[in-house]
Amino acid sequence: MKTKFFILCFALCLLAPKAKAQFVVADPLNIATSIINTITEVVETSTTASNMINNFKETVKLYEQGKEYYDKLKKIHTVLKDARKVQQTILMVGEISDIYVNSFQLMMQDENFTVEELRAIANGYGILMEEANLVLNDLKDVVNENGLSMNDSERMQVINYAYDQMSNYRNLVRYYTNKNIGVSHIRAAKKNTTAQVMALYGSADERYW
Numbered sequence: 642m643k644t645k646f647f648i649l650c651f652a653l654c655l656l657a658p659k660a661k662a663q664f665v666v667a668d669p670l671n672i673a674t675s676i677i678n679t680i681t682e683v684v685e686t687s688t689t690a691s692n693m694i695n696n697f698k699e700t701v702k703l704y705e706q707g708k709e710y711y712d713k714l715k716k717i718h719t720v721l722k723d724a725r726k727v728q729q730t731i732l733m734v735g736e737i738s739d740i741y742v743n744s745f746q747l748m749m750q751d752e753n754f755t756v757e758e759l760r761a762i763a764n765g766y767g768i769l770m771e772e773a774n775l776v777l778n779d780l781k782d783v784v785n786e787n788g789l790s791m792n793d794s795e796r797m798q799v800i801n802y803a804y805d806q807m808s809n810y811r812n813l814v815r816y817y818t819n820k821n822i823g824v825s826h827i828r829a830a831k832k833n834t835t836a837q838v839m840a841l842y843g844s845a846d847e848r849y850w
Contacts, residue, residue, distance in 0.1 A: 669731045670781055672707035673774045676700055676738055680767035684760050693759060694749060704742040711735030726804045730780055733807045737773055737814050741766045744818045747841055753825040762821055769817065773810040776803050 679700040687693035711732060748754055748762060780803040783796055822842055829838040 669707075669710065669734055670774065670777055672703070672710065673734050673738065673770060673777060675703045676707070676741075677767055677770050677774060679703060680741075680763050680770065684764045684767065687756065687760055687763075690749070690756055693756060697745070697749065701742060701746070704738055707735065707738060726800050727780065730800075730804045730807045731777070733811045734773060734777055737770060737811055740811075740814050740818055741770065744822070748821065748825075751825050751838070751841060753828040753838070765817055766814070769810055769814050773807060776806045776810070779803055 679696070683693060683696045683700065687696050714728060714732060714735075717728065745759075745763065745766065748759060754762070779799065783799045783803075822838075825838050825842075826835065829835045
């Protein structure tokens with residue numbers, strides 16, 4: 642069972658190098674780290690709306706590269722029961738990136754937010770993604786040579802913990818998005834422009850929040 646588990650985890654990791662040659666990212670840890678770095682750039686260097694949009698384009702580029710990796714990972718169905726949690730934990734990192742990129746793109750079009758507020762919002766996303774990245778790093782240690790000294794029970798404890806923690810961060814990112822967009826709704830209501838905000842973010846069924 643142990644051997645099969647490591648073989649499967651290794652096979653999952655092999656998905657990343659199959660991405661196109663121009664991809665700068667090679668695995669889920671690098672994908673997340675690269676996006677976090679671009680968030681930092683947005684926070685530190687964006688002083689105007691146009692400047693922020695231009696800086697954010699690099700984040701979108703990295704997200705689109707990573708999305709191909711996560712889409713491939715979703716298609717793998719022949720996984721062992723134990724390894725499925727590894728797969729789902731990695732996919733949640735992609736979901737967190739997805740929520741951030743798509744929601745923040747809309748927020749940058751929202752007149753109810755100032756550039757300073759958008760920088761603060763981006764910083765909050767960056768902090769949450771950094772925490773999720775630490776969990777992903779711990780998971781990576783379990784499925785590579787650093788985890789060889791663990792027995793199956795110890796390894797599954799770490800995997801279960803990583804899965805639960807990542808679920809929490811995914812839910813926090815959803816909640817954070819909800820609260821920020823909620824601020825826009827309150828401001829829009831005062832200006833009688835609620836319809837514009839609803840048109841921007843979509844109906845309740847179309848949102849993450």
